[in-house]
């Protein structure tokens with residue numbers, strides 16, 4: 001293929017030809033760069049959409065205050081405020097409600113601050129115990145033992161007209177400590 | 180007859196002329212390999228690839244029934260396991276295929292490492308292999324999520340907790356991993372996309388490069404002690420080896436691979452038949468918190484590390500560890516690319532392998548038994564042996580009741596019965612003095628919560644009296660070493 005016999009060239013014409021080819025090639029690349037961006041940007045935007053949407057907490061009712069006896073810690077649950085029909089059971093989120101007295105509440109996330117396993121409340125020893133690596137927390141959520149780096153995550157609590165509300169909608173982890 | 184042969188030959192030549200089959204054969208399956216590489220040690224690579232092909236076949240079939248929706252996945256898993264004709268078997272093959280794939284891949288990597296096959300000029304073969312390992316582990320993790328049961332749900336929670344530790348980007352990464360701020364339907368869908376499209380696609384692409392490298396740079400000759408790799412001369416030496424003892428891979432060097440392939444297939448089928456698929460365990464119901472989340476076999480060692488690491492270094496290790504391991508693996512063929520190949524003359528390499536296997540094995544064992552986890556039901560189910568009750572005073576018996584009802588047994592065994600988190604109570608009386616015991620119970624410390632607020636002074640007295648009485652008859656109670664003159668308690 002490369003062995004075309006060397007023709008006596010019309011030398012002045014050669015550079016012109018090349019430049020037209022070059023132009024076409026450059027146009028081809030250029031057009032594809034534009035087209036690539038046109039398809040690429042929406043794809044990337046779709047994939048990273050969560051980066052541009054700040055997490056929003058919503059006010060969620062946990063029911064009547066009176067359902068929680070004073071001085072006790074009780075299991076409670078709420079629906080993920082953003083849940084969708086096809087979430088199934090995963091729409092339910094558990095938490096621990098401690099009514100200290102009156103309207104004084106603490107609501108703890110279920111997730112251990114170590115690696116997120118569900119902590120369980122033991123009324124007699126007044127401890128939350130984690131089934132994964134032996135983390136334990138006191139009644140007030142403080143760190144008692146084991147690998148967790150801090151006390152339990154707490155929700156912001158509001159009591160209005162005898163109803164208990166929390167601000168929820170985000171799975172608590174060390175990147176959003178104040179949940 | 181002759182005519183027939185002639186005609187067949189004509190057809191073959193025609194096909195070959197159009198498709199270049201002979202050429203294809205010569206440059207692929209028929210490429211020449213050193214005869215010494217037709218060894219039992221060289222079968223693991225093809226066996227890993229075989230496992231992957233089995234995973235693809237069974238995976239496609241499973242995907243025909245499985246529904247990747249948070250609301251339906253569990254139901255379809257049950258349907259697959261109990262109703263779909265041969266569904267349990269396919270699930271079993273897919274599950275055991277993944278175990279075999281991870282295991283054989285590890286053997287392959289070990290062999291390559293010990294035989295110095297990563298050295299010049301096979302750096303890219305090694306690096307693509309490392310990436311393949313990461314992708315395979317990714318498949319294993321996402322596969323665990325496909326089995327959308329309680330372990331999958333809380334396993335995702337663990338992923339969130341690790342991602343959330345990444346500085347600055349933590350929150351974004353969590354959202355990206357879950358497809359939102361909470362584990363929900365989007366989470367399963369994106370893990371499904373990863374598990375069936377992205378990761379297998381990546382593996383196919385990388386396997387092509389990996390195999391292409393085997394063709395261009397040749398398979399490692401069986402290393403002889405004393406044969407050093409030098410950048411200047413290796414290529415010539417290798418060409419000489421091929422010239423002298425090169426044989427076409429197919430059919431001259433493939434026989435052991437074939438035998439190994441059959442053994443692997445039969446092994447997977449046997450495991451699937453006898454042990455069946457794993458799970459699904461309980462449904463992915465977050466409200467069902469009476470659960471013991473455990474990862475699949477191949478990640479138990481990470482689970483163990485998470486339990487055993489001091490918390491001040493945990494985030495650094497969980498996030499930095501993989502990066503450091505990755506860098507070492509990537510850099511290996513560059514800082515150790517020449518010299519001795521044979522493991523007989525590479526004691527450090529051998530030691531590295533032994534250490535790695537021993538620690539992985541130990542951590543996996545620990546992860547499996549997880550002695551650090553409280554036994555959540557011990558306080559109502561662990562009994563107290565008779566000899567630890569007989570002849571005790573009322574105060575001591577009261578102490579035994581307190582120990583039971585205050586859930587001490589969740590973490591403390593008595594004579595081996597109960598949780599293993601804390602020390603066995605049967606011999607603390609011989610190690611700690613009465614004062615030390617009181618202090619330990621009230622203030623806690625060394626991984627024990629403080630019980631000062633939850634126990635009345637009378638209860639503490641009773642508990643300590645009981646623990647002192649538990650030590651083996653004949654063993655003296657502990658003395659306070661700072662006051663040697665003082666008689667032991669009792």
Ligand code: FES
Pocket residue numbers: 112113114115116117130131132133134135146147148
């Ligand atoms: S997740 Fe709770 S101790 Fe590790």
